[in-house]
Amino acid sequence: MSSSRVPGPALDARHRCVDEARIIDLLAIEGWAQEWSEGRLVDARRGAAAALDLAIAAGAGFALTASGARLFDPLEVEDALEWLAVTGRNTLWTDQTAHSRVAFIAATRAGDRPLDAGQAGEPGRTRFRVTFHRVFDLFRFSPGGRIRLRLPAPVRSDYHREVAVTPLCPADLSAAVAVGDGRVEFRLEVPESPRVALGAVFDFVGGLPAPRGDAGRLSERDAELHLRPSEGLIEITPAVREAAGRLAAGLTPRAAVAAFWTFLVDGFHFRTVRYEEILGESACDWALRTRSYDCLVSAALLVALCRARGIPARLVSGHFLCRLAPTNHGWVEVWIDDMGWMPVDISHHARSDPQWGPHRDWWSHFARRWDYRMVFERLPLDFTGPMSVRFPPAWQMLHTPLKPGIAITYTDIADGSLIYQDRVTVDWTAET
Numbered sequence: 001m002s003s004s005r006v007p008g009p010a011l012d013a014r015h016r017c018v019d020e021a022r023i024i025d026l027l028a029i030e031g032w033a034q035e036w037s038e039g040r041l042v043d044a045r046r047g048a049a050a051a052l053d054l055a056i057a058a059g060a061g062f063a064l065t066a067s068g069a070r071l072f073d074p075l076e077v078e079d080a081l082e083w084l085a086v087t088g089r090n091t092l093w094t095d096q097t098a099h100s101r102v103a104f105i106a107a108t109r110a111g112d113r114p115l116d117a118g119q120a121g122e123p124g125r126t127r128f129r130v131t132f133h134r135v136f137d138l139f140r141f142s143p144g145g146r147i148r149l150r151l152p153a154p155v156r157s158d159y160h161r162e163v164a165v166t167p168l169c170p171a172d173l174s175a176a177v178a179v180g181d182g183r184v185e186f187r188l189e190v191p192e193s194p195r196v197a198l199g200a201v202f203d204f205v206g207g208l209p210a211p212r213g214d215a216g217r218l219s220e221r222d223a224e225l226h227l228r229p230s231e232g233l234i235e236i237t238p239a240v241r242e243a244a245g246r247l248a249a250g251l252t253p254r255a256a257v258a259a260f261w262t263f264l265v266d267g268f269h270f271r272t273v274r275y276e277e278i279l280g281e282s283a284c285d286w287a288l289r290t291r292s293y294d295c296l297v298s299a300a301l302l303v304a305l306c307r308a309r310g311i312p313a314r315l316v317s318g319h320f321l322c323r324l325a326p327t328n329h330g331w332v333e334v335w336i337d338d339m340g341w342m343p344v345d346i347s348h349h350a351r352s353d354p355q356w357g358p359h360r361d362w363w364s365h366f367a368r369r370w371d372y373r374m375v376f377e378r379l380p381l382d383f384t385g386p387m388s389v390r391f392p393p394a395w396q397m398l399h400t401p402l403k404p405g406i407a408i409t410y411t412d413i414a415d416g417s418l419i420y421q422d423r424v425t426v427d428w429t430a431e432t
């Protein structure tokens with residue numbers, strides 16, 4: 001379900017802070033991924049520029065700099081393009097993003113590995129190397145003061161094994177480095193230059209989640225942890241409990257999860273969420289009220305619905321292992337007795353929706369299949385943890401393509417300052 005509301009002004013004009021070139025690159029990698037991956041950058045940007053013009057004509061606004069350059073809010077632009085599609089005025093954007101989803105998934109090593117028990121033979125070993133850099137702007141800290149900075153690192157999971165972590169730190173920082181499950185920690189003095197780049201290389205063999213015949217039942221302690229009514233964005237409110245009861249009354253756990261999945265896919269709009277929108281309200285209630293979510297909010301709501309019916313569930317986050325765009329993502333794992341922790345992904349539902357887009361055969365190929373991913377957090381037990389750099393109340397995330405990889409930039413919209421930027425590249429070697 002797409003948004004049918006008429007495009008209007010940005011919820012907060014401060015989000016109109018992204019220059020036109022970066023907006024075009026963002027639209028290019030989302031809608032013209034195949035062209036971008038083939039090096040046809042002129043074609044990709046030409047298509048993205050045409051999409052931007054359509055968004056402006058549909059009502060997406062912009063701010064002007066002193067020199068007359070245009071600044072945009074990515075959410076405002078994408079909402080306008082979605083509105084054009086859902087009202088039948090122009091489907092350019094949704095058609096192009098459908099093709100890009102195919103390109104993203106086809107570009108992974110494990111795009112054709114089935115999830116079903118009995119079908120999934122042991123896949124050929126695929127060895128991944130992920131290079132992860134995080135650039136901090138420490139201008140708010142006094143030079144010489146001691147700080148703690150962290151990068152995420154792969155946690156122990158079925159998604160990867162034989163994990164080796166190699167920290168990357170400029171020699172002149174003299175940082176104390178510690179590597180743990182889920183994090184790489186750097187303790188250092190704030191340098192005179194506020195920009196600091198830290199990193200790590202993650203080498204591992206990719207794994208795929210699959211049913212386990214010996215899984216049995218979840219321990220009492222683990223069941224209690226993964227049935228808690230409140231945990232971060234996850235909250236079993238009266239509205240969540242009512243929806244869970246209405247959708248899954250009398251159903252087995254597997255059937256209940258399928259019912260929740262269908263409800264969230266058919267009745268909601270996936271979009272960028274400004275987390276200041278949710279302040280003062282449960283994220284799950286906000287999603288039910290607005291019928292919208294991003295990957296993390298959709299995952300939190302699915303976990304809450306499962307827990308409301310006594311089905312243990314947890315929120316998982318990490319990155320896709322795709323050379324083209326190894327973006328960050330959040331999804332869900334649900335415990336099914338005698339199968340174990342099984343992944344469920346709401347926001348990439350197009351892979352298993354027979355009604356989706358122009359690639360009907362894509363559904364038959366990808367129904368109940370999974371791809372390689374890198375897991376950084378698996379709440380509530382596995383997490384990166386806090387550091388000296390904190391997020392402000394209102395911030396913006398922007399994905400822009402690199403050659404190769406992706407840049408994920410977090411900005412404080414109060415003053416436009418950088419919080420940090422993650423630069424991620426992925427490579428792999430298939431072993432015979």
